[in-house]
Amino acid sequence: MSVTKKQLIEFEKKVKKVYEAGKIKAPVHLSGNNEDILIEIFKSIDKNDWVFSSWRNHYHALLHGIEEDVLFEKILNGRSMSINSKDRNFYSSSIVGGIIPIALGSALALKKKKSENKVWCFIGDMTFETGIFHECYKYAKNFNLPLKFVVEDNNLSTNTPTDLTWNKKSEIPSDIIYYKYERLYPHHGTGSWVLF
Numbered sequence: 218m219s220v221t222k223k224q225l226i227e228f229e230k231k232v233k234k235v236y237e238a239g240k241i242k243a244p245v246h247l248s249g250n251n252e253d254i255l256i257e258i259f260k261s262i263d264k265n266d267w268v269f270s271s272w273r274n275h276y277h278a279l280l281h282g283i284e285e286d287v288l289f290e291k292i293l294n295g296r297s298m299s300i301n302s303k304d305r306n307f308y309s310s311s312i313v314g315g316i317i318p319i320a321l322g323s324a325l326a327l328k329k330k331k332s333e334n335k336v337w338c339f340i341g342d343m344t345f346e347t348g349i350f351h352e353c354y355k356y357a358k359n360f361n362l363p364l365k366f367v368v369e370d371n372n373l374s375t376n377t378p379t380d381l382t383w384n385k386k387s388e389i390p391s392d393i394i395y396y397k398y399e400r401l402y403p404h405h406g407t408g409s410w411v412l413f
């Protein structure tokens with residue numbers, strides 16, 4: 218059954234509550250304000266496709282079939298920043314740009330195996346500006362690999378505005394899915410001071 222906007226919002230609220238109660242002894246990066254667009258994008262993602270994400274991965278994980286209780290348990294155990302599931306073809310890393318070459322290699326493997334499936338790689342707008350993105354994008358395009366990038370633009374890298382950093386933003390190629398949103402939660406945590 219597909220995940221609804223309400224379920225996504227309620228899930229992050231539940232994480233917020235336990236985080237603020239000091240029960241999660243590790244950082245959490247919450248999503249918000251991008252439910253509608255993500256639900257739309259995931260309609261094109263096959264359940265056997267691979268999804269690569271980052272520190273802010275809860276919505277991607279839920280939308281790619283990781284069960285709420287399984288995800289919640291991992292988060293409670295301090296693993297919010299590195300949600301992975303072999304069963305659900307889901308991989309995330311909290312190193313900026315770290316997932317991109319892995320996504321590229323996975324796309325190359327799928328092509329060599331003549332698989333019908335794709336790799337989807339979700340990145341922030343600052344990750345999009347990094348050199349590693351541009352090399353991997355070029356390689357994937359030139360070798361016609363089944364790798365689709367999705368750029369999620371909140372114009373911030375933690376708290377540094379991306380447009381001020383680079384004086385302007387790079388143009389988004391037409392074969393990349395791109396959307397803008399305003400961050401609902403701070404970069405990490407919930408905005409409340411938590412004593413562990």
Ligand SMILES: Cc1ncc(C[n+]2csc(CCOP(=O)(O)OP(=O)(O)O)c2C)c(N)n1
Nearest residue numbers: 273311312313341342343344371373374375
């Ligand atoms: C190699 C590396 N450098 C710095 C960081 C710290 N860091 C974590 S998230 C982040 C900002 C990335 O911004 P963006 O790609 O726009 O993603 P957003 O968090 O806005 O979704 C930074 C600098 C890191 N995790 N890894």
